[in-house]
Amino acid sequence: MRYGGEPWDDRGKPGCRRGRDRGAGLFASTEMTFMGNEYEDHTVGDFELEQRQALRRVAGLSTELQDITEVEYRKLRLERVVLVGVWTSGTLEEAENSLRELKLLAETAGSVVLDGLIQRRDRPDPATYIGSGKAQELADIVAATGADTVICDGELTPGQLRRLEEIVKVKVVDRTALILDIFAQHAKSREGKAQVELAQLEYLLPRLRGWGGNLSRQVGGRAAGGVGIGGRGPGETKIELDRRRIRERMAKLRKQIKEMSVVRQTKRRRRQNRDVPAVAIAGYTNAGKSSLLNRLTGAGVLVEDALFATLDPTVRRARTPDGRVFTLADTVGFVRHLPHQLVEAFRSTLEEVADADLILHVVDGSHPDPESQIAAVRKVFAEIEGALDIPEIIVINKADIADPVVLARLSAKERHSVVVSARTGEGIDRLLEAIARELPEPDREVRVLVPYERGDLISRAHTEGTVLSLDHTPEGTILHARVRPDLYAELDRVAKPVETV
Incomplete structure (x- = not known):
């Protein structure tokens, strides 16, 4: 394949067709249409090895800014990037979705995407990730588009990064470094900033490079380059x-x-001591978790159409339709190939998931491949001790813009699921009813006469338990409710059983 020359033809060979509309830039706005069925045929060996391993463009990966205010909003110089990925397993659709997600990550970090390419290989090249020949082709694309950064859809070794940079002559960033950069931009709290810095340092440590012999402390005399006095350390x-x-x-x-995690643990223990059930909102990044929290509680937390807009957890109170109080915790979003450093660094934040009584697993119903999002999140759950044992409700969000066929398919696969739209409020009542069914029920039933001067116990029964009935009499209030053991003990001490009245 040649870049900047003739496109692949339409005579049964794999590849792309160049669209008729052309904008500024050689590759920046060239529209490409992928012939998926023809490309799939090459997997059975119908085409030559050179054609099978060629770099192939992924359609729709150029960033189109609609308004100059988008640049002003980002408040930084947009880097011009080219994306490249290696397709080693799975289907073509999965590989393209992964690269499109990389495009969203790059734009969230503050970049304008010029081009995106995929290469089919059995495994990434150990030296240059995509092979020396394709690396040279990539260098030609970088030069033609005027890109200043190449982003690879995978985690590269220090050697791969260094060698690829030497060939393409621009900065090379892998998926892990990109995600870490986004986290660094979005972290606001002191704990969030510390967690991101720790993850960045863990990533940087094995990738440190020497900066030449002039910075070495192991030198001296003429044999060491004439550094002499002052150079020996x-x-x-x-x-x-x-x-x-x-x-x-x-x-x-x-x-x-x-x-800092001690403060979070203290607050969590305080909620547990009050016997308030905890619900954690978890899921893929940009699935609508913060929007759902706002819809359920009116929390007013930041909602932005960007990946990893939420890094610092937010905890708010909410009520079930029968009046029981519970807490909702908004947590950091997950993503495919979430760097292990981040899972470790954000472990204290992810404890909100492990200590919850119920998990609302939010899924973007409008995503091209929501099943892969569910699998990626559950993979992270597996790394959190005890998270897989907690009851889970799949919340299929964005029903207002999702394909009804996809919603029906997800609902059939995930039987314990609710379809909602956090933006319009559709399905929120059904979700609250599902939450009420799954929350742990108070386990002591009482029927007592509470004196009017102890109205605080009636209030606690409303907030901490389930009130079945109230009957006001001249002597006091007859309370019939299911309550927690501590409130049961207090009522047993102060109130009178109804049978003895």
């Missing part, structure tokens, strides 16, 4: 010094995060 090279300082900083951050 304790025997520690600059890169070793950097590693030591990074390890020291990581240890300090871990200590700070542990201290």
Whole structure:
């Protein structure tokens, strides 16, 4: 395949067709139409190896800014990037969806995407990720588009990063570094910033590079380049010094995060001591978790059509239709191939999921592949101790813009699911009823006469339990309710059983 020349033809060969409309830039706005059925045929060996392994464009991956205010809103210079991925397994649709998600990540980080390409390989090249020949083709595309960054849809080794940068002559970033950069932009709280910095340092540590012999401390005399006096040190090279300082900083951050998590644990224990059930909202990034929290509680938290808009958890109170109080915790969103460093760094935040009585697993019903989102989130759940044992309700969100066929398919696969629209309010009543059914029920039933001067106990029965009936008499209020053991003990001490009245 040649870039900037003739497109692949339409005579039964794999590839793309160039659209008629052309905008500014050689590749920036070229519309491509993919012939998926023809491409699938090559997997049975109908085409030559060179054609099978060629870089192939993914349609619809150029960023089109509708208004200059979009640039002003981002408040930074938009990097011009080219995306590249290696398709090693799964279907073509899954590979293209992964690259489209990478496009959204790049735009969230503040980039304008010029082109996106996929290469079919059995496994990534150990030296350059896409092979030396395709790396040179990528360099030609970078030069033709004027890109200043290449983003790879995978985690590259230090050697792959260095070698690919040497060939394409621009900065190379992998998927993990991109996600970490987005987290760094969105972290607001002290704990969130510390968690992101720890994850970045864990990623950076094995990727430190030497900056030349002039920075080495292991030098001296003419044999060492004539550095001589002032150049002899304790025997520690600059890169070793950097590693030591990074390890020291990581240890300090871990200590700070542990201290800050104590506050969160104290608040959580306080809620548990009041016997208020906890519900955690979890799910894929940009699935509508914060919108759902706002719809259920009126919390007013930030809602933005961007990946990882929420990093700091928000906890709010809500009520079931029968009046019981519970807490809703909005948590950080997940994504495919979520870096392990982030799972570790945000473990204290993810404890909101592990300590919940119920998980609302929010899914974007309008996504091209919602099943893969569910699988990716459950994979992260598996890394959180005890999360898989917690009852789960699949909340299929964005019903107002989703395909009804997709909604029906998801509802059939996930029987414990509710279809809602956090934007319009559709299905929210059904969701609250499902939450009420799943929350742990108070386990003590009482029928007592409560004196009027102890109206606080009646109030607690409303907020902490389930009131079945109230009957006001001259002597007091006859309360029939199901309550927690601590309130049951208080009522037993103060109130009189109805049978003895």
